[in-house]
Amino acid sequence: MARKKAFDNKDYITALSICNIALIKSPEYNDIKIFKGRLYNWLGQVDSARDNFEQVLVKDPEDLEAYLAYIDLENWNDHYEQALSLTQKGLVYHPTSTQLLLKKAKILLNLNKPIEANQVINQLLKIEPTNTAARALGEKFRNETSKNAIGFTYDYFYFDKQFSDPWHLGSIDYRRQTKIGSLGAHLNYANRFNRSGMQYEIDGYPRIMNHVNAYFSFAYSNDVGIFAKYRGGTSLYIALPKSFDAEIGFRYLFFSDATWIYTLAAGKYYKNWYFVARTYLTPSNQNISQSYNLTARYYFGGANDFIALGVGTGISPDETTTDILLNSTYKLISQKVSANYRHAFKNNYVVSLTAGWVNQEYRPKMKGNQIDAGMSLLYRF
Numbered sequence: 001m002a003r004k005k006a007f008d009n010k011d012y013i014t015a016l017s018i019c020n021i022a023l024i025k026s027p028e029y030n031d032i033k034i035f036k037g038r039l040y041n042w043l044g045q046v047d048s049a050r051d052n053f054e055q056v057l058v059k060d061p062e063d064l065e066a067y068l069a070y071i072d073l074e075n076w077n078d079h080y081e082q083a084l085s086l087t088q089k090g091l092v093y094h095p096t097s098t099q100l101l102l103k104k105a106k107i108l109l110n111l112n113k114p115i116e117a118n119q120v121i122n123q124l125l126k127i128e129p130t131n132t133a134a135r136a137l138g139e140k141f142r143n144e145t146s147k148n149a150i151g152f153t154y155d156y157f158y159f160d161k162q163f164s165d166p167w168h169l170g171s172i173d174y175r176r177q178t179k180i181g182s183l184g185a186h187l188n189y190a191n192r193f194n195r196s197g198m199q200y201e202i203d204g205y206p207r208i209m210n211h212v213n214a215y216f217s218f219a220y221s222n223d224v225g226i227f228a229k230y231r232g233g234t235s236l237y238i239a240l241p242k243s244f245d246a247e248i249g250f251r252y253l254f255f256s257d258a259t260w261i262y263t264l265a266a267g268k269y270y271k272n273w274y275f276v277a278r279t280y281l282t283p284s285n286q287n288i289s290q291s292y293n294l295t296a297r298y299y300f301g302g303a304n305d306f307i308a309l310g311v312g313t314g315i316s317p318d319e320t321t322t323d324i325l326l327n328s329t330y331k332l333i334s335q336k337v338s339a340n341y342r343h344a345f346k347n348n349y350v351v352s353l354t355a356g357w358v359n360q361e362y363r364p365k366m367k368g369n370q371i372d373a374g375m376s377l378l379y380r381f
Contacts, residue, residue, distance in 0.1 A: 012039050030056045034069050041073045049073050062093040064100075071103050080110050098128045105137055114145055118347060122302045129299030129306075130243055130269035138302055142177075146348065146380035149175040153376035155354070157192075161368030162360060167192040173378075181206035181213070188219070190226050192324070197223025201231075211239040215249065227324065230254040233317070235263065243269035251280070251317040261317050272299050274306075280316055291316055304344035312336050333361040350378040 019036040023029065037052030053070040056063050067090035074083035087104040094100055101124040108117035121138045124131060150173065157167035168191040175184040181204060188199040201219035208214055215235040221227035235249025247265040252258065259282065267276035274297040282289040291314025297306045313335055338356035345351070358370040 012043050015039055030060060030063055030066065034065050038069050041076070046073065046077060064090065064094055064097060068099055075103070075107060080107050083107050084111065096127050098124050098131055102133055114141055117141060125302045126300065129272045135303055142380065147177040149378055149380045151376060151378035153374060155372060155374035157370060157372045159368060159370050162362040162370070165194060192226060195226055197221060197226030199227040213237045224255060228253045228255050253317060273297065274299065280314065290314060302344060304342055304350045306342055308340040310338040335359045348380045352376045
């Protein structure tokens with residue numbers, strides 16, 4: 001009844017009276033004392049709130065809810081050092097409490113200690129990689145302290161039958177965090193079919209509203225055959241309840257004719273895992289070509305610390321290293337397996353290693369194997 005008065009009616013005085021009556025009947029009921037302390041805090045009676053939390057912690061120094069409420073009291077009143085001291089005491093008894101760790105990270109940011117805050121965020125994400133609040137706080141930290149990033153990638157492709165020479169692909173990348181989201185520019189190079197070519201690309205991940213983000217890209221190359229003349233696309237990402245997310249979008253390729261490809265994806269976070277299933281649908285006069293991919297990521301740290309395994313069929317337009325193979329009048333059949341290791345270190349660096357195997361139909365009823373390996377290095381500043 002006290003909670004109903006407080007939350008539904010904002011009647012804190014009546015809720016406080018109900019708590020006092022309940023404590024006469026059950027004077028040792030800590031949860032009532034903690035709620036009473038929160039009521040005093042909302043009423044601006046800081047000393048009375050503090051007294052209730054102290055009573056609980058003297059009796060039970062391990063009471064997690066008392067620590068959380070007491071920390072909120074000090075934090076909301078800009079007593080950051082006192083709030084930090086309380087988180088330290090609470091973590092002695094609850095070292096893996098993600099609630100305490102998240103509060104500690106926020107307090108450290110308020111104290112202008114971003115490096116220490118980031119260490120706590122990474123510690124939290126090792127315990128609970130799907131914690132969206134910690135991920136958002138970590139992204140905020142990176143955006144505020146590292147608005148720029150430069151990087152390079154290199155990929156090597158070997159074919160046992162389809163092509164006599166290997167492919168070499170590379171890129172130099174620049175990314176900038178802005179108020180509307182992340183914007184990037186890429187200079188892409190490829191050596192394949194005994195020819196070299198360049199491609200120029202821009203992309204972005206603008207924020208639309210809470211839980212809704214977008215993606216766009218556009219690329220141009222004068223070396224048609226090595227790259228598509230034009231390549232572009234856009235997607236809408238939506239964060240859904242219960243750790244689900246979804247994506248809907250399209251991709252566009254132009255060699256000598258235009259190809260439109262539509263994509264749908266659904267993802268789910270579960271403990272340290274993220275699973276995503278995706279399809280690409282390419283309509284034509286005869287039928288609809290389909291590509292399916294399933295990827296599983298295991299997070300062992302922050303957002304850039306994971307191992308991923310993928311399986312799929314067909315050619316993906318988002319795999320810019322092989323989208324050139326979509327320039328075919330015959331809808332090629334392929335099965336593929338891929339692996340990716342990604343790790344952030346020293347706060348500013350992210351390294352990624354990739355490997356894959358594809359059993360590719362390169363002519364009707366004729367198949368060959370493709371093996372690829374790649375690496376990338378990103379520096380944020």
